[in-house]
Structure formats: C-alpha cells, structure tokens
Amino acid sequence: MYRDVAALVRPQAVAIVGASAKRSTQGNVVIENLRAWGYPGRILPVHPSAAEVDGLPACNGAAALPPAVDTAIVAVPAAEVLQTLRQLEAAGVRSANVFSNGFSAEQEAAIRAFGTTTAMSINGPNCMGLVNFTDKAPLYPSRPSLRLKPGRVALVAQSGSAAISVMNSITTGLSKVVTVGSEYQVTAADYLVWLAQDEATTVVGVVAESIQDPVAFAYAADKLHAAGKALVVLKVGNSEMGAAATQAHTGALVSSRDAFDSFFRSCDIAIARDYDELVASLECAVLAKRRPGAGRIAVAGISGGQTALACDVAEAAGVALAVFSEATQATVHASLPGAPGHNPVDIGATVSKEDRNTPAAFEAILNDPEVGALALLQDSQASLNPRTYENYMLHIPGYAEIARKTGKPVVMISPTGEGLHAGIEEAVQGSGVPVLRGLREGLVAMDHLGRGRPGAAKAWADAHRPDRPLRNPAAAQWRRELAALSGSLPPELAFRLLRSYGVPVVKSLIASSAEEASARAGEVGFPMVVKVASRQINHRSDIGGVVLDVRDASALRDALATITRNVAQHAPQAVIDGFELQEQIAGDAEALIGFAQTPPLGTLMVVGTGGTMVELLNDRALQLAPLSVEEGRALIGKTRLGKLLDGYRSLMPRTDIAPLARLLSGLSDLAADLGDLITACDLNPVLVKKATGELRVVDALMIVRSAG
Known part of the structure; x- marks a missing residue:
C-alpha cells in the first residue's frame, strides 16, 4: 500500500x-x-x-x-x-x-x-x-x-x-x-x-x-x-458538491468540509483551521505532556475579563472546559479566597497577595479527575514594559515548578498573536510548559493534546476498505440494476430498495393514470395521500404535486385533477409518469434522513428535522457511512430533533429513538453498499409517533449517477 x-x-x-x-x-x-x-x-x-x-x-x-x-x-x-x-x-x-x-x-x-x-x-x-x-x-x-x-x-x-x-x-x-x-x-x-x-x-x-x-x-x-x-x-x-447531489435537500445541507471533518473525527485526528492553529498545535504537542483523553481543560488567569473571554472562545471553538468537583472548588476557594472556586479561576479576584496560595489551588485543580490540562492565561508579549515583566516574573517560574510536579499538561497562553518575550520563554524552558500565542489558538492546541487514540483510525480504515464485504446479500443484484439507470429513481423502485435494507415505508402504489388510480384506490384505502410521479420532479410539494387527507373516491378525483393542473402550471416541461397513492398515517414529528456522495471519502449520512422547511431550519448532524445503531443514536442526540424527541418541555413526551437509530443505521448500510452509484438520497419526511417512536418513510428521493 x-x-x-x-x-x-x-x-x-x-x-x-x-x-x-x-x-x-x-x-x-x-x-x-x-x-x-x-x-x-x-x-x-x-x-x-x-x-x-x-x-x-x-x-x-x-x-x-x-x-x-x-x-x-x-x-x-x-x-x-x-x-x-x-x-x-x-x-x-x-x-x-x-x-x-x-x-x-x-x-x-x-x-x-x-x-x-x-x-x-x-x-x-x-x-x-x-x-x-x-x-x-x-x-x-x-x-x-x-x-x-x-x-x-x-x-x-x-x-x-x-x-x-x-x-x-x-x-x-x-x-x-x-x-x-x-x-x-x-x-x-x-x-x-x-x-x-x-x-x-x-x-x-x-x-x-x-x-x-x-x-x-x-x-x-x-x-x-x-x-x-x-x-x-x-x-x-472545499470542493463543490456535484450538481446531481444538490438536487436533494441532503446535498444542499452538506459540503466536502463536513465529510473531511467526519473523517478526521472518526480517526481521532486533530484538525487545525488555519496556519496559526496548526503552528500552535505543533508547538504545544512537541513541548507539553500528553493530555489524558477523558480530562477537560481548566483555565486560570490574573484577569477576570480574560478568563471570561477564554470561556467564550472555548465554546465557539468547541473546546470543552472542565467542571470542578465540590472538593476541588472548596480547596480553590480556600486557597484563593476572592475566587468562587469554579472553572475558570480568576487569580486576581484575591486582591491581597499574602492571601493567595496559588500552588495549592493549582495542585487541587490538577488532581481533579475531570481535569485533563491546565491553561494559564499570561500576557507574554515581547513588548511588555520592563517593570510589568519584572512583576510577572515573580510568579511565572512557579508555573514551571507546578508543571514539573504533575503528569498532566500545563500550558501558558499569551492571549494575543504578538511575538513572545524571550525572558518568559526562557523562564519555563525545559519544564514542559509551552508558551503559545493567541487565545483561540492556544485553547485549540490544548484540546488537540487529547487526540490520537491508537486504533481509531485503523477501525475507520477497516470499515472503508475497497475490498470490504457488502453489508446486504442483495446488494450485488442492486448494483447490477442501478448501474443501468440514471436520474431520479421511480418512487416504487426506491421503496423496494429501502425495504430490502429494513427501512419501514408506508403502503403505496403507482397508478399510471387517473383512471387506474381510481380503480386501485381500495388497495391502499382511505384516507390517503396522493402525489405526482414524475422523473422530472424531485420536490413534489414545492409545485403543488401532493394532496393530503383524501377521504373518498370523489376527493381522489379532485386531487388528481388538482395535481395535474399544478404540474401544468409550475412544471410544464415535466412528464407525468403516473400518480402515487399512499396510506395516510399520523406523525407527531418529522425527520429527515439521507446521504450524499462525498468523494473520495465515501457517503455522508445526514439526520435532522424534516418537512418542507428542512433547508431553512438547517438542523443536521453528519457522519460518514456506515453507522452502527449506537452511533445513530449519538448522531440523533446532536440535533434539535433529538432534543425534541427527548421530551422537550411540553411539546413532545419523551420518545424512543431506537426505531429512528435503526433506520439511520440501515440506510447507512445501503449508502456503504451503493453510495458510489446513488449520488444523493432524501427520506423526507420520516413520520415519527410520540412515545413509541414508531415511524414510516413517506417520501424517498434517490438520484442515481449517469452511467456516462
């Protein structure tokens, strides 16, 4: 290789x-x-x-x-x-x-x-x-x-x-x-x-x-x-998504950046966003001790405003800060009486230097099992006034001593990107304390100290090898059938494909004409939903191609006439292949689940809130296929949809997300097997019933790449 x-x-x-x-x-x-x-x-x-x-x-x-x-x-x-x-x-x-x-x-x-x-x-x-x-x-x-x-x-x-x-x-x-x-x-x-x-x-x-x-x-x-x-x-x-992929909501919701972020996260590889973050991360990694993977970052500094800003920057950068135990808070407060004892620690809140026992506070922080590293905010710019530098040097050598006694990384962060004072760098040299430039850069670099778990990247590679076995025995036949197609799959074919991967779909049929629709309505039963079937129309509700709550034969005739009229008005170039009749089921929440091709990394899964405003809401969580059921649960939990299903206020009782996680995992198997042939897939909406989490897919858009 x-x-x-x-x-x-x-x-x-x-x-x-x-x-x-x-x-x-x-x-x-x-x-x-x-x-x-x-x-x-x-x-x-x-x-x-x-x-x-x-x-x-x-x-x-x-x-x-x-x-x-x-x-x-x-x-x-x-x-x-x-x-x-x-x-x-x-x-x-x-x-x-x-x-x-x-x-x-x-x-x-x-x-x-x-x-x-x-x-x-x-x-x-x-x-x-x-x-x-x-x-x-x-x-x-x-x-x-x-x-x-x-x-x-x-x-x-x-x-x-x-x-x-x-x-x-x-x-x-x-x-x-x-x-x-x-x-x-x-x-x-x-x-x-x-x-x-x-x-x-x-x-x-x-x-x-x-x-x-x-x-x-x-x-x-x-x-x-x-x-x-x-x-x-x-x-x-960031390369642009292919034109075919963006015909689907899923394609519009993802980018190649999302796919690479998922790849690096799965492999536990640290990601820098610019040169400054990269340089800070390299400087930190070569000088600091490795950070325990489970521990989070504690922040301390002489300025309350600066430590508060560090919290804002950490949140924006996705860097998790530690929550001190009650014992740690008590020791920090006793050692620094002016400070409340929580993270971040404002050393300057203890005005009298005689009342400060900073080493004891730092020792308690570093002994807290929730803490993986200590960030010390310290102005270290080369332009420091000589008297200010002398004052800082009264405590900076103590930082080096603290670092020598602990097995966890201790990092000094100068909050701006200006060059560093040579005397400050020399004071901590050899102690394992990096002095980093820039607040965001320093915090991100510290976060990166916990990356690099052995085996994570190998596990991803094993699951994505070109010679890996297909996840569904029927996949080989599907590959032969899809290879001869291009454009949007007919709804009936898309539903058949989904069923073969265990995805629950509503009962439906395709009628080639209004007359056949009226004749076969009994096979679905009333009330029903009627939709246009056309290879040229991807988002049917956008042009009035969907009619809900059709309760009898008369309403069915009206629905068919309305759909025909709306298509002629809003999509006159489209050919009506027929009409889709679906059982009408109730759903208390609408989900979007789908995927899009993101070469060369494979296929990126998307889950979030569905419905007609899916792109406006932009509620999404993403991960490269395939996903286990547990990974599906975790992905759902990152979305507003997940918070709703968890029982958000009085809007929804707590709802079992296991069926949705199984659906997401099953569709990810389909994406892993066939994602090189299917450019994009939208299941929107997936209707979810409250409490039980029972669900059905009521609309499926799958776009197959052209054989050419």
Missing part, C-alpha cells in the same frame, strides 16, 4: 538534473543549500555538456551517474520530465524529486502511468522538494529562514507556500519538511508511515489540499498514533 520514501528523505548521494553552468536555477539553489548546510553526502550535477556546475564535476547524462544514487532533483521543463525519469530509472536511481510544473493532461497521464510500474519513488511534481534538518539535507529550491533549527516537528504539505508559512512562523525546531505537490505517485500517507518510525520526529503536521486515498491515510495515521506521536492536519479548500 505504501511507497518507501527513505531514499527521498535520507539520501547519501543526490543527482541534480536541471542545474545550469551559466545562471542560477532551482537546481543551482539546491546545490547552494546542500553545501551551505554541510550536507555530508555526494552532490552530482547532471549536465549534457558542461564539465562542471558550481565548481562540482558534472555527469554528462544520467547514464554517467555512479551506481546506487539515492535520489535525483528533476528541475527541467515539463515536456522533458518523463524522458528524464526513464533515464534515471535506467541508471538505477532510487527516487526523484520533481520540481517541474505546467503539464498537459496527456503528460500528466503518462507520468502517472510510469509511476505505477517503476520501482522509483517519485515525489511531486509541482513541489519544492524537502528539507531534512536532522541529516543536513535541504533538497529545496529556495533559501530557508536562517532562524530555523533542528527539532522534533515534521511537516508534510502539498503546497510549497504552506510549508514556507509554517517554517517562518513556528518557534520550535523541525526534523523534516516535505512538500508533496501534485502527488502523481508518492503521497503524504507514504511519508506518515516513514515518520512513524523516525526517531527524530515526535510530532507531525500535515497541510492537505486533497487526500487521494483516505483508507491509506487512515492506516498511516494509526501507525503514528500507535507510535505515540501526535498528528495535526490542516485541510484547505
């Missing part, structure tokens, strides 16, 4: 293809960097005619290279890349970093095809290579910041500019920085597997524009987590 990238990352000999004997090119900058850093391996310029390049003997072609060259820098025009790679392969070169860009579709396809057959590992193209700080190997066509230093943080980024932004912002040392570019062959997952075994790396950041193979990425993430290493991902870019 993975390419060996050792020759790319830790080469003993580097060939440079594309350096000039007369001017400075990307290849020449790589040579300059290697020599400036004291690279201990061999540097081998390749030039068709020059005797030397930058004072180094040149090889007049790949065939002239010595045997067993580990890697080659390829910085030639796009049209020459494939030929160059073939020549390097013939010369026995083990890997290549391709800086070139501007490929045509044909050139890209040819290089990708070559990548599937060659033993060479190929990084890029359209990349800026990599920097191995540990082994002094900057295979990099730009000049890194002079303040960069070796450390234990690795970064893998598709974008070269993203790598530059992080390198220019991070204050801790780096072990490896890899830019993977367009990933024609080698991907970020290959590097994660290698970094899991790299003794010089303990924390890994990824900046991803796309993930080509989520299953491979998840397995690679699990290897990092199993090795006790932190992983933080910044996913950039």
Whole structure:
C-alpha cells in the first residue's frame, strides 16, 4: 500500500538534473543549500555538456551517474520530465524529486502511468522538494529562514507556500519538511508511515489540499498514533458538491468540509483551521505532556475579563472546559479566597497577595479527575514594559515548578498573536510548559493534546476498505440494476430498495393514470395521500404535486385533477409518469434522513428535522457511512430533533429513538453498499409517533449517477 520514501528523505548521494553552468536555477539553489548546510553526502550535477556546475564535476547524462544514487532533483521543463525519469530509472536511481510544473493532461497521464510500474519513488511534481534538518539535507529550491533549527516537528504539505508559512512562523525546531505537490505517485500517507518510525520526529503536521486515498491515510495515521506521536492536519479548500447531489435537500445541507471533518473525527485526528492553529498545535504537542483523553481543560488567569473571554472562545471553538468537583472548588476557594472556586479561576479576584496560595489551588485543580490540562492565561508579549515583566516574573517560574510536579499538561497562553518575550520563554524552558500565542489558538492546541487514540483510525480504515464485504446479500443484484439507470429513481423502485435494507415505508402504489388510480384506490384505502410521479420532479410539494387527507373516491378525483393542473402550471416541461397513492398515517414529528456522495471519502449520512422547511431550519448532524445503531443514536442526540424527541418541555413526551437509530443505521448500510452509484438520497419526511417512536418513510428521493 505504501511507497518507501527513505531514499527521498535520507539520501547519501543526490543527482541534480536541471542545474545550469551559466545562471542560477532551482537546481543551482539546491546545490547552494546542500553545501551551505554541510550536507555530508555526494552532490552530482547532471549536465549534457558542461564539465562542471558550481565548481562540482558534472555527469554528462544520467547514464554517467555512479551506481546506487539515492535520489535525483528533476528541475527541467515539463515536456522533458518523463524522458528524464526513464533515464534515471535506467541508471538505477532510487527516487526523484520533481520540481517541474505546467503539464498537459496527456503528460500528466503518462507520468502517472510510469509511476505505477517503476520501482522509483517519485515525489511531486509541482513541489519544492524537502528539507531534512536532522541529516543536513535541504533538497529545496529556495533559501530557508536562517532562524530555523533542528527539532522534533515534521511537516508534510502539498503546497510549497504552506510549508514556507509554517517554517517562518513556528518557534520550535523541525526534523523534516516535505512538500508533496501534485502527488502523481508518492503521497503524504507514504511519508506518515516513514515518520512513524523516525526517531527524530515526535510530532507531525500535515497541510492537505486533497487526500487521494483516505483508507491509506487512515492506516498511516494509526501507525503514528500507535507510535505515540501526535498528528495535526490542516485541510484547505472545499470542493463543490456535484450538481446531481444538490438536487436533494441532503446535498444542499452538506459540503466536502463536513465529510473531511467526519473523517478526521472518526480517526481521532486533530484538525487545525488555519496556519496559526496548526503552528500552535505543533508547538504545544512537541513541548507539553500528553493530555489524558477523558480530562477537560481548566483555565486560570490574573484577569477576570480574560478568563471570561477564554470561556467564550472555548465554546465557539468547541473546546470543552472542565467542571470542578465540590472538593476541588472548596480547596480553590480556600486557597484563593476572592475566587468562587469554579472553572475558570480568576487569580486576581484575591486582591491581597499574602492571601493567595496559588500552588495549592493549582495542585487541587490538577488532581481533579475531570481535569485533563491546565491553561494559564499570561500576557507574554515581547513588548511588555520592563517593570510589568519584572512583576510577572515573580510568579511565572512557579508555573514551571507546578508543571514539573504533575503528569498532566500545563500550558501558558499569551492571549494575543504578538511575538513572545524571550525572558518568559526562557523562564519555563525545559519544564514542559509551552508558551503559545493567541487565545483561540492556544485553547485549540490544548484540546488537540487529547487526540490520537491508537486504533481509531485503523477501525475507520477497516470499515472503508475497497475490498470490504457488502453489508446486504442483495446488494450485488442492486448494483447490477442501478448501474443501468440514471436520474431520479421511480418512487416504487426506491421503496423496494429501502425495504430490502429494513427501512419501514408506508403502503403505496403507482397508478399510471387517473383512471387506474381510481380503480386501485381500495388497495391502499382511505384516507390517503396522493402525489405526482414524475422523473422530472424531485420536490413534489414545492409545485403543488401532493394532496393530503383524501377521504373518498370523489376527493381522489379532485386531487388528481388538482395535481395535474399544478404540474401544468409550475412544471410544464415535466412528464407525468403516473400518480402515487399512499396510506395516510399520523406523525407527531418529522425527520429527515439521507446521504450524499462525498468523494473520495465515501457517503455522508445526514439526520435532522424534516418537512418542507428542512433547508431553512438547517438542523443536521453528519457522519460518514456506515453507522452502527449506537452511533445513530449519538448522531440523533446532536440535533434539535433529538432534543425534541427527548421530551422537550411540553411539546413532545419523551420518545424512543431506537426505531429512528435503526433506520439511520440501515440506510447507512445501503449508502456503504451503493453510495458510489446513488449520488444523493432524501427520506423526507420520516413520520415519527410520540412515545413509541414508531415511524414510516413517506417520501424517498434517490438520484442515481449517469452511467456516462
């Protein structure tokens, strides 16, 4: 599943293809960097005619290279890349970093095809290579910041500019920085597997524009987590949902961001939203102790306003704060008499310094089993007035001492993004106390300390492998039947498909004409609901294509005439295939359950409040299929629908959500088996009876992708 990238990352000999004997090119900058850093391996310029390049003997072609060259820098025009790679392969070169860009579709396809057959590992193209700080190997066509230093943080980024932004912002040392570019062959997952075994790396950041193979990425993430290493991902870019998916309410309610968030949550991978969060998370992870997964964050600071703001920021960022036990509150109040003792802790509320016993308060907080980490809000800006700095230094060394005595992370957060005061950083150096910039960034970084549960990413990957068995024995037949279809499924077919996955649907039939509808009404019985059946109409109620409470034959004739008239007026291009007659059942709540394709991650399930105002209400919870019944229950519990069914005030008695959770799980099995063929699915409304939770699906929209 993975390419060996050792020759790319830790080469003993580097060939440079594309350096000039007369001017400075990307290849020449790589040579300059290697020599400036004291690279201990061999540097081998390749030039068709020059005797030397930058004072180094040149090889007049790949065939002239010595045997067993580990890697080659390829910085030639796009049209020459494939030929160059073939020549390097013939010369026995083990890997290549391709800086070139501007490929045509044909050139890209040819290089990708070559990548599937060659033993060479190929990084890029359209990349800026990599920097191995540990082994002094900057295979990099730009000049890194002079303040960069070796450390234990690795970064893998598709974008070269993203790598530059992080390198220019991070204050801790780096072990490896890899830019993977367009990933024609080698991907970020290959590097994660290698970094899991790299003794010089303990924390890994990824900046991803796309993930080509989520299953491979998840397995690679699990290897990092199993090795006790932190992983933080910044996913950039939101692709648009396909046009077919947005014909359904479900497609309009979800985005690719939702799918990636679900993927990362399921794999217990920490997610950063921007460069600042990524940098803070990497700095925190490499310096702080790991946070117990069950514990939440306690906040303390000298300013009541600042600690209150921290609570607001934490809530907005989805960071859970700890609730202290009564014993902890009592000890905190006794140690800081002006403070009430709950979280957050306002140290400054105890005005007299003589009355403060801050170490005792912090010890009680850190001993509380509900607390997983302690955030200390402390202005630490480089611009501090010298007298203010002196006052702060009366207590900051005590923070370091507290951190040394506990097994939980203690983190100082300077509430703004300004650069840090060197004296404050030095005061806590070596104590395991990171000093982070920015209130939101710091709290998010602390939250990330609890991510990375071994086995979580593997469990997701196991459930989403391409070779996993189908979840329903009938799925193979359904796949054959759906492969020949496109557009909206006829209601009768959609209901038949749902029944095969155990989804309860109302009794219904399709009549091809008004006459047949009148003749077969007895098969459904009155009262009934009458709906237009048309492949061109997805949301039937929007155009008056649904009539409720049809109680006799006369009312049925009127309903059919009304529907025909409304379709002619509001959708004159639509062909009426017939009329759907459904039993009318009572429901005390309306749910929406559905899914939408979200390649390459699979199919995203949605549950929330249904009905005609589903998009306006925007009540939704989402998770990638498949879901167990218990996962379905948890997902329902995140919605306003779930709160209503739990017995919200006097609007609804407490209602059993087990039937709805089973329906959600069953539909997720359908999505897992057939979601590559069905672009989107809406079950709306699903009518739920109060108390018992008994339910029926009364409308199903399924859109099948075109075979073309």
